[in-house]
Amino acid sequence: MSVDSRNERDDVSLEWVEHQLRALSAVEPPRGLKEELLAAVPRRAAGEVLPWRIWRWPTAAGWAGLAAAIVLLCGILWIHSPRGPSVSPSADVNASLGQVLAADYNSVRPPDINALDSNGLY
Amino acid sequence: MGVETRVRGRSERRILKALREGRREVYEGVIETHYASIYRLLLFLTRDTSLAEDMTQEVFASAWAAIQGFRGEATVKTWLRRIAYNLFVDTQRRRKRDEVLVDRLGEGDPGAAADPLSRIMTDEHLARMYGAMDDLDDEERAVLLLHYLDGLSYRDMARILHQPPGTLKWITHRALEKLRTRVIGKAES
Numbered sequence: 001m002s003v004d005s006r007n008e009r010d011d012v013s014l015e016w017v018e019h020q021l022r023a024l025s026a027v028e029p030p031r032g033l034k035e036e037l038l039a040a041v042p043r044r045a046a047g048e049v050l051p052w053r054i055w056r057w058p059t060a061a062g063w064a065g066l067a068a069a070i071v072l073l074c075g076i077l078w079i080h081s082p083r084g085p086s087v088s089p090s091a092d093v094n095a096s097l098g099q100v101l102a103a104d105y106n107s108v109r110p111p112d113i114n115a116l117d118s119n120g121l122y
Numbered sequence: 123m124g125v126e127t128r129v130r131g132r133s134e135r136r137i138l139k140a141l142r143e144g145r146r147e148v149y150e151g152v153i154e155t156h157y158a159s160i161y162r163l164l165l166f167l168t169r170d171t172s173l174a175e176d177m178t179q180e181v182f183a184s185a186w187a188a189i190q191g192f193r194g195e196a197t198v199k200t201w202l203r204r205i206a207y208n209l210f211v212d213t214q215r216r217r218k219r220d221e222v223l224v225d226r227l228g229e230g231d232p233g234a235a236a237d238p239l240s241r242i243m244t245d246e247h248l249a250r251m252y253g254a255m256d257d258l259d260d261e262e263r264a265v266l267l268l269h270y271l272d273g274l275s276y277r278d279m280a281r282i283l284h285q286p287p288g289t290l291k292w293i294t295h296r297a298l299e300k301l302r303t304r305v306i307g308k309a310e311s
Contacts, residue, residue, distance in 0.1 A: 014298050026248070027165065029157060034154070037179060041150065041153070041186070
């Protein structure tokens with residue numbers, strides 16, 4: 001198939017274009033390029049394996065594990081978290097009311113008002 | 123999923139694992155398999171042999187640097203071409219190049235004889251095709267090169283060019299038609 005003649009312009013089909021495009025792969029890279037690329041292979045690729053460099057975060061299992069750990073930690077913190085003031089009966093016994101009664105009992109008033117009266121001047 | 127796809131998937135995973143482990147022979151194998159096509163892709167995209175050579179080296183350097191982060195969603199072949207195309211787009215953004223290689227070869231460059239393109243320039247049809255590709259935009263050129271030179275499927279191309287496969291099919295057809303028109307035009311002129 002030729003494209004050299006004006007009379008043959010209809011011969012330039014899409015298939016011809018596709019064929020010529022594929023033929024462009026005949027281009028070879030310059031000599032020496034492959035050697036340069038091989039020389040640039042990272043040093044650790046020469047058999048030196050660094051475990052901490054090849055570790056990578058596992059995708060699904062990693063995230064699921066992280067979520068489970070967070071839930072567990074939150075649960076532990078919630079269980080051990082301090083609560084509000086206690087409302088147990090034993091606390092009432094020693095509450096402020098009891099202190100008032102004790103204070104009344106040991107107040108600065110005369111120890112026995114009735115005795116004072118009975119021994120009064122009247 | 124077919125048997126061939128599964129086998130290819132296993133093979134890809136093995137390659138990726140070996141690359142992560144730093145096995146030199148696998149690095150060499152990947153270079154051997156892909157460097158020529160990466161170079162051609164960049165050559166026809168940039169229209170500059172020395173730039174294409176530099177960028178090919180940059181593609182592999184970037185790939186090795188990023189190998190630990192590559193999760194293997196795409197094949198190594200697609201991944202390398204995506205790096206190459208992204209590098210080309212970045213380079214284009216940095217420097218808007220107007221010169222075309224055909225003109226440079228015509229200037230009698232002393233290095234032209236050793237130029238890899240000189241071979242196709244002796245073939246009239248290929249030279250005409252190469253010249254006609256100047257009239258395509260970057261995306262059209264990339265689509266044609268990836269599809270016809272590299273044999274990539276539209277699905278793989280979609281991962282590289284970030285366009286839906288249907289759109290890429292349409293761009294391919296449009297680019298072929300444009301190329302055909304330009305070839306006719308050049309033949310007449």
